């Protein structure tokens with residue numbers, strides 16, 4: 777599973793980096809994806825985090 781952050785949409789709330797630090801980190805005011813492939817044990821958390829992003833900036837690619 778792969779995941780992307782839309783940098784034009786992200787508002788830098790840091791929710792994803794806080795909830796799922798194996799996959800996302802903050803780079804200044806934007807979240808970036810640090811995992812090329814989401815580790816299988818982090819998939820559920822990543823899906824949940826994508827759903828909880830307040831501006832729907834996270835896209836899951838199966």
Ligand code: SF4
Pocket residue numbers: 781785786787788789790791792793806807828829830831832833834
């Ligand atoms: S949860 Fe969404 S808006 Fe917040 S930092 Fe992550 S990608 Fe950006």
